[in-house]
Amino acid sequence: MTPSMFARQPLSLRMIAIALVAAVILMWMDYKNPAWFAPIRHTSQAALQPIYELSLLPSQATHWASGRTVSKEALRRENVQLKAQLLHADAKLQQQDYIVAENTRLQAMLSTTIPEQFTLHLAQTIGTDTNPLKQIVVLNKGAQDGVKVGQTVIDESGILGQIITVYPNTSRLMLITDEQQSVAVMVKRTGQRGIVTGKGIPTALRLNYVFKSSDIRVGDELISSGLGGRMPAGYQVGRIARVKDTQADNFRSIEVTPAANFMNNAYVLILQPKPVATTEPVTE
Missing domain, CATH: 1.20.5 (Single alpha-helices involved in coiled-coils or other helix-helix interfaces)
Structure with missing residues (x-):
């Protein structure tokens, strides 16, 4: 294209051509020396930032509208x-x-440590007595497991009760919290003897037949004395929780907190006597 032909082109086309040529020159110079145009580039990007934000407004508005329409x-x-x-x-x-x-x-x-004459048999509680007023539970061990009437049952903290009925595969345990159950005990600190009986609730026992002159204090530990042979001696029964003197008689009203866990007795231990070894006489 000659200069005369370029001059005859419309002004708009000539301006576009000049702009394109200038743009090509500037791009080539920016490619060769990018540091020259760095300030201009930063300024232009900052100037275009509002335009970018405005371009995002439609999508943000759509997202907000969709969130508002969620039921x-x-x-x-x-x-x-x-x-x-x-x-x-x-x-x-x-x-x-x-x-x-x-x-x-x-x-x-x-x-749990036990005397040498006993063995421990682990049993599981599988039910309770049909009478809600009785403190009796059913165990999953019976006569086939060597369980017998009168055997003592304990947990890791103390005496729970005594076996009262035995069946081939199950047995019934009367807890010492039952009103008809009692344990011969003695105060570990003084040796004072007494009888602990149940009150029909799993959280408290009663210590009977203790004179007002006896040295009994709150916190004293009670252990089984073995008196009468019903239960072995030396096992935890409870602690003195409250001592009250009454004017009706010469005995004290004493409440005992049980040592054994009567609220959660899913597993128990049955104390079973070891068989006594017998020696046959020697015949000549």
């Missing part, structure tokens, strides 16, 4: 689902805590 019913369903998941997780955690607690109890029970 309350959908939000309610999502809330219920999240609550259900939380309850499920809490239930699993409680089950794990229960298993840990049971393992701890079993380890403590199996480490």
Whole structure:
């Protein structure tokens, strides 16, 4: 294209051509020396920032509108689902805590020391007596396991009660918290003797036949004395919780906190006497 032909072109086309040539020259110079145009580049990007933000307004408006149109019913369903998941997780955690607690109890029970004349037989509580006023539970061990009437049952903390009925595969245990059950005890600190009986509730016992002149204090530890041979001596029965003098007679009203755990007795230990070895006479 000659200069005369270029001059005859419309002004708009000539301006576009000049702009394109200038743009090509500037791009080539920016490619060769980018540091020259760095300030201009930063200034132009800062100037274009509001334009970028304005270009995002339609998409932001669409997102806001879609969020506002979500129904309350959908939000309610999502809330219920999240609550259900939380309850499920809490239930699993409680089950794990229960298993840990049971393992701890079993380890403590199996480490219980007993006299040499007895052996320990682990049993599980599988039910309670049909009479709600009786403190009787059913165990999963019976005559086939060597269980007999009169055998003492303990846990890792103290005496629970005594076997009163035996069947081939099960047995019934009357707890010392029953009103018809009693244990001969003595105060570990002084040797004072007495009889502990149940009150019909799993959280308290009663110490009977203690004179007002006796040295009995709150916190004294009671252990089985073995008197009468019903229960072996030396096992924890409870601690003195309250001492009150009455004017009706010469005895004190004494409340005892049980040593054994009557609220959670899923597993128990049955004290079974070891068989006595007999020697046959030597015949010549």
